[in-house]
Amino acid sequence: MGDAPARLGVVGAGTMGSGIAQLGCLAGMETxxxxxxxxxxxxGAERIRTGLDKGAKRGRWSAEDARAGADRLRACEALEDLSPCELVxxxxxxxxxxKRELFGRLSEVCDEGxxxxxxxxxxxxxxLVSAAARPENVVGMHFFNPAPLMRLVEVIRADGTSERALAVTRAAGEAMGRRVIEASDGPGxxxxxxxxPFGAEALRLLAEQVAAPEQIDRVCRLGGGFRMGPFELMDLVGVDVGLEVARSLHSQSFGEARWKPSPLQERLVSAGRLGRKxxxxxxxxxxxxxxxxxxxxxSPGGGEGRVVAIEGTGALAAKLRERARAAGWEAREPEELAGVAxxxxxxTSVPAPAAD
Incomplete structure (x- = not known):
């Protein structure tokens, strides 16, 4: 296991970049x-300071931690100012x-390690590997939006990535309090x-006029347990970002239909409707x-002693019977009906596979 870097560089002060920088500041890194x-x-710098203050007010960290984190932030006008960083x-x-141009320039201004x-x-x-002077130092570190709240980070090994680079990246993610997983360097x-697929199918439902974005999102929240629906997530990430990702996946898969971008995304981007930002x-x-x-x-209720038959032997059937009885139903298995309609x-039983 490597040591977390003492100095972190972040290129790009948008929503994702400022969120990553905020995590670095809180993790004790000069950022x-x-x-x-x-x-x-x-x-971006103001967004970080505001985020640190809000987190302290909500009890996620102390006011002292927020002040110390803000003191670790360095707003750099020149890329060369990132030269002391151990991880960028x-x-x-x-x-x-x-991105290739950035990696080439970073190779020139940063230390060999x-x-x-x-x-x-x-x-x-x-x-991106061939754009860097030292390919063994290149790695993927994929945060999720919003970075200060989403606990997962993907670390991606490129062709030629060294074990040292992977270890430094993992250590940085863990120092930020993230759950780090290693993923393969494939599409998405x-x-x-x-x-x-959740976003792609939501766009198809809308294109086919099955339901409105608000309805689709509500179904996903209430029925699927998601904190936000696919259209809310597209707005949070940025509709333009989602469109570029869809284009990239479609290209990498050599035109596989399931990754095809939606014309609805293109329409919103053309209209400047890029989401929350x-x-x-x-x-x-x-x-x-x-x-x-x-x-x-x-509230549970409405059964009034009426009979419901719930077939199945698994945990789902047992839970449904429990909930039905709590609502006033007389829940039985089919063999317990004894002529009662x-x-x-x-x-709830799983259908047997069809015979060959």
Whole structure:
């Protein structure tokens, strides 16, 4: 296991970059934040200070920790200011040539042992290796939005990544309080590969006019247990970012249909409706909440002694019988009906596979 770096560099002061830098500040690392756009750098630094203050007020860390974290932040106008860093995380827009140019320049200004990590969510990390002077120092370090709240980090080994680079990256993630997992360098890595179908199917439902974004999101929250629905997540990440990721996955899969971008994404991006950061995406983000609160689940009741048959022997069937009885139903298994006609039959058994 490697030691966490004492000095962390972050390139890109947007939502992701500032979130990663905030984690570095709280983890005790002297954190160097760079953005080539002066206004973006100032906004990113202010976002970090505001995030540290809010976290202290909500009891996530102490006011002393917030002040100490803010003191560790260095806003850097020049890329050369990142030269002392032992780990630099690139959080630039999802454009391959831009990232390759950054890795080339970072190789020139940083020490020979500096680990260069990319926060890309879709571009193969191996595609950046040849742009660096020392390919063995290149690694993927994929945070999730919002980085200060999401506990998972993917570490991705590119072709040629050294064990030392992996160890430094893992140690940095763990010092930030993240759960670090290692993922293969393939389209979408692991988490986005698993999550992509939710967003893609939600867009298909909307395109086919099955339901509105608000309805689809509510079904996912109430029925699936998600904290936010797919359209809310697209707005949080950025509709433009999601479109670029979809294009990247579609290209990497050589046109596989399941990764095809939706024309609806293209339409919103063309209209400037990029999500929360633009004030409008699938939802409007004005002064008030972007959606109504979800209703509380109804209180158990309504059975009034009526009979329901619940078939099955597993945990699901047992739980359903328990809940039905708590609501006043007389829950029975089918063999217990003895000629009584139930008002409802629920079959939880798994169908047997069809014979060849």
């Amino acid at each position: 160097f934040l760079h953005d080539p756009v002066a206004d973006a750098l100032a906004r 995380v690139e959080a630039a827009p999802e454009r391959l040539e831009l 500096t680990v260069l990590a990319t926060n890309t969510s879709s571009i193969p990390v191996t595609a 890595f692991l988490v986005n590969r698993c999550g992509r 633009a004030g409008r995406g699938w939802y409007h983000y004005d002064d008030g909440p972007h959606r109504a609160d979800d209703p509380d689940p109804p 139930p008002e409802l039959v629920v079959d």
